[in-house]
Amino acid sequence: MSTTVVSKSPALITLTTDFGTADWFVGVMKGVIAKIAPHTRLIDLTHEVSPGNIQAGAFSLMSAYRFFPEGTIHLAVVDPGVGSQRKALVVQTTDYFFIAPDNGLLSWALRNEEIKATRVLENDYYFLQPVSNSFHGRDIFAPVAAHLSCGVALSEFGPSQDNFVRLEWPVPRATPRGVQGEIIYCDRFGNVITNLETASLQPLARYGIQVVVKGKRLCSLAQYYGAVPTGKPVAIFGSSGFLEIAVNGGNAAKRLGLRVGDRIELTGSP
């Protein structure tokens, strides 16, 4: 008879919100989870999604979710419609669970995932009571994630639903000289990330990629930031799988006046 205790991996919940960290909002969500599920691990993805910016939250989730262990519960709350009639969802894919308001926040992470089940969060047995009108992160999303991490079945949380609100993914389009995309995210360093997927650009890359913005050639493609002199713009295949534009040692968004939504054209050299 063995006394060896093989401890399994603890359950894991990630948190993505626009709550910031200046107030107690995120801490309280974690308290609610710890009370229900004291052994569940918590990892912050980010709480600095700009307030109400569903697209930025969706891109963050899409870029991050697949680096976590199987079974991870991704809890996301960017929820400008809190208290209104918008629904709250739990979605199960092959490897993960996602819990979020049904406002498009999950749609980009779920683009390439096989969806196993979608449930509407309606069973208030798993909510914190009383449920406030302005903080469902604390009262609905956190306790549901905690109960799910303890093994409560998905079907417990509410009725099945066939679909969910989807943000449109901006599809790049072919131009006479190459392909046109747009800036979809700007990170803390001022690097701007486009919707141009690295994989699809490999053929073009063989001929040397030029980046054209507002009709002017901006820079060409390099292997890494430092391949151009300090202060110079450069395009690289970014770590999220998309073409990025950076300034070596500087802030590309500020230096080049680039913003989310701006068009970017790629052409083969010259």
Added chain:
Amino acid sequence: MSTTVVSKSPALITLTTDFGTADWFVGVMKGVIAKIAPHTRLIDLTHEVSPGNIQAGAFSLMSAYRFFPEGTIHLAVVDPGVGSQRKALVVQTTDYFFIAPDNGLLSWALRNEEIKATRVLENDYYFLQPVSNSFHGRDIFAPVAAHLSCGVALSEFGPSQDNFVRLEWPVPRATPRGVQGEIIYCDRFGNVITNLETASLQPLARYGIQVVVKGKRLCSLAQYYGAVPTGKPVAIFGSSGFLEIAVNGGNAAKRLGLRVGDRIELTGSP
């Protein structure tokens, strides 16, 4: 004979400071705790209390502490008087422990709590040596919280004390037309939280609440932010149990020029 190991809930310490996260201060406090109490969980409430703002720290603690599991140790350091003669305390209530400088920081969280014991932190056996004059978070508060989380008795930390420094709680007052309160906190979204407790306003709410600021009617009460058009002000019963003023999709503090300390009058509908 069973070999099943039922692991208890791990001890839990929350951290609330004005240390920010740009430096190593909070990380070092966690290192000190991990060295003494490697199995104790840590949850950040916030480290972005504005420097030295005891009132903001007190409101954050008050809004958050009760959402944590029984036995949680709430460690709070907003400590402009560090190194001076101000005392350091551990307070035990029915469900929680609080560790903080004796400067008012705990007084609002403790307003509704039954206090079981208060001890002054004097036993330097539980301090990190040498104790600096400017970082008691690392040298006194963190190690005491860690030892407490390991089961050291409260009486070990120092002598009993009957009272502690209290911040005055601003009590709303009746006006000919309703009730007057004040703004007591401004959150990351620019929502301003008043000292007007939701529970006490329910009777008034039946007649329709109007919010009056500087003699002018500002907005009325609604169920949730989105009940008014984008850009419009609205009052709601907030998630912390107080009336809040928000701008749907905007920053009420900036848009309406509201600040902590500003007077707010509520009246029944005209």
Added chain:
Amino acid sequence: MSTTVVSKSPALITLTTDFGTADWFVGVMKGVIAKIAPHTRLIDLTHEVSPGNIQAGAFSLMSAYRFFPEGTIHLAVVDPGVGSQRKALVVQTTDYFFIAPDNGLLSWALRNEEIKATRVLENDYYFLQPVSNSFHGRDIFAPVAAHLSCGVALSEFGPSQDNFVRLEWPVPRATPRGVQGEIIYCDRFGNVITNLETASLQPLARYGIQVVVKGKRLCSLAQYYGAVPTGKPVAIFGSSGFLEIAVNGGNAAKRLGLRVGDRIELTGSP
């Protein structure tokens, strides 16, 4: 036969980066670690090192590393040369492990440490595949730290190396009237930290230390911030072991126009 399970201290990794917390970068590193090493604890030192500022990162690490338990793995990524030919290292000292790019980031933490082994991270068996050119934090540093925390031998990660890139430590120099140093770090409160080590100043302190900046006497030494009136400058022996200049209740860097690199002279009382 006993069923008592004495659980050892969990492995611990600290994280120090300039990635900020607005994006998913740090969260993803933690996901990568959790996938490989689900029981390893993670503590953030700071992620707000200013972008690319190796000196600030080095000072943060130096100030913090020794407060952590023996065996802690300190993972640091301030890496403006990511993707270039700069090497990546794991360094073992008597009590700790350090993992970082070989760009000087570790040099101040290692000043007083006995180095047991230094290995270049070259064995891509322990990397995340494919390795990106711009996010080695995710693809190299995080998985190596995770594997190390699970007990993989240092020698597994790559070949031994004798030395590493060192930042010069600015050594104070004697002046006719005392000693001259410089400002080496500015913290979130606006307190500026000098390179003047407290221990070496104790003899001078007996005669009363005066702080002279740009030829003018600025303030004298006190025991704690509050020893001078609100708004007045004061020098104290800081918690990191260096002389600091503060303004009681204010921001010394802003109020006094002090910056990293500024010269500070200390003299005995007039």
